[in-house]
Amino acid sequence: MDGEAIEPVRYRPGDRVLVTGAGGMVGRAVLAHFAAAGTPVTALVVDAVPGLSADRVIVGDVRDVAAVRKALDGATAVVHLAAIPSPEHHPAEEVFGNNALGTFTVLEQAGIAGIRRAVIASSYSVTGLPFAPGVRMPAYLPVDEALPIQVEDAYALSKQADEATAAMMWWRHQLSVVALRFPFLGGRERLAARAEQYARDPGAGAKELWSYLDLRDAARACDLALSGPEPGYRVIGLAAPLTLAPYPTGALLDAFLPLVPRRTVFPGRRVPLDLARAEHLLSFRAEHELPIAEHELPALSKEP
Numbered sequence: 001m002d003g004e005a006i007e008p009v010r011y012r013p014g015d016r017v018l019v020t021g022a023g024g025m026v027g028r029a030v031l032a033h034f035a036a037a038g039t040p041v042t043a044l045v046v047d048a049v050p051g052l053s054a055d056r057v058i059v060g061d062v063r064d065v066a067a068v069r070k071a072l073d074g075a076t077a078v079v080h081l082a083a084i085p086s087p088e089h090h091p092a093e094e095v096f097g098n099n100a101l102g103t104f105t106v107l108e109q110a111g112i113a114g115i116r117r118a119v120i121a122s123s124y125s126v127t128g129l130p131f132a133p134g135v136r137m138p139a140y141l142p143v144d145e146a147l148p149i150q151v152e153d154a155y156a157l158s159k160q161a162d163e164a165t166a167a168m169m170w171w172r173h174q175l176s177v178v179a180l181r182f183p184f185l186g187g188r189e190r191l192a193a194r195a196e197q198y199a200r201d202p203g204a205g206a207k208e209l210w211s212y213l214d215l216r217d218a219a220r221a222c223d224l225a226l227s228g229p230e231p232g233y234r235v236i237g238l239a240a241p242l243t244l245a246p247y248p249t250g251a252l253l254d255a256f257l258p259l260v261p262r263r264t265v266f267p268g269r270r271v272p273l274d275l276a277r278a279e280h281l282l283s284f285r286a287e288h289e290l291p292i293a294e295h296e297l298p299a300l301s302k303e304p
Helices: 025-037 065-072 092-112 154-173 188-200 215-227 249-256 276-282
Strands: 017-020 041-045 056-059 077-080 117-123 176-182 233-237
Touching: 017 025, 017 065, 017 092, 025 041, 025 215, 041 065, 056 065, 065 092, 077 092, 077 215, 092 117, 092 154, 117 154, 117 215, 154 176, 154 233, 176 215, 215 233, 215 276, 233 276
Parallel strands: 017 041, 017 077, 041 056, 077 117, 117 176, 176 233
Antiparallel strands: none
């Protein structure tokens, strides 16, 4: 009837999910997770990709309103992963413009369509630390979601804009959005290679606090974020509970971040990130950890 309020479609586990950026590393892991759960998925990809674990595939750009509307047909939730994943290989204007407009377009069209649950891929890089051209130190440890940011690169700025857009969509459309701040992600081989790098050169991991997350855990977190938290906007940091470095965290911090205040102690290889919000809001704890034997940190050579 005219004037009658329409109850918006709510997401229930098993409903159709739109996954953007579905052909990427994280996207494929999310598709595999939902396929194993029997959840119907629409995959939105910018170029045709064979072999996707999705029963519906749309080729289009996340900045294209028509393509996004087509991809949203029948969906009751969104996992938005499409983005240029670093500032290192594209002009700054392209990185920021692509990422920020893509996120706005996907969430805006989802809100207009009456969808009420979405997850977006944010990043630990939103802090500004990983890609900073100079030395940047966190204000304190462990890093949590309230850490003051020090953005200097276009990718970090795009993630800051993504999070602001997600917050606005709650007020604009009552679209609940969880922004997951992912650390370094990978499968076993990629993570093992990074662990070997940190073993040889432990300082190389200081900007990312030696943190990581297995792709399977990242995919599971996306699923949990669609149905877990109360309605609203949430930022949630994620990581495995232990670092990718084979050395005690306290020794690493003494060597590479000695002036950063610590609000707690870090026994063993405990990651210097606060994971309490992920556990409290999502009941999430990483299940796939790379087995790494702990060793004493070698004496570091000092320049004369």
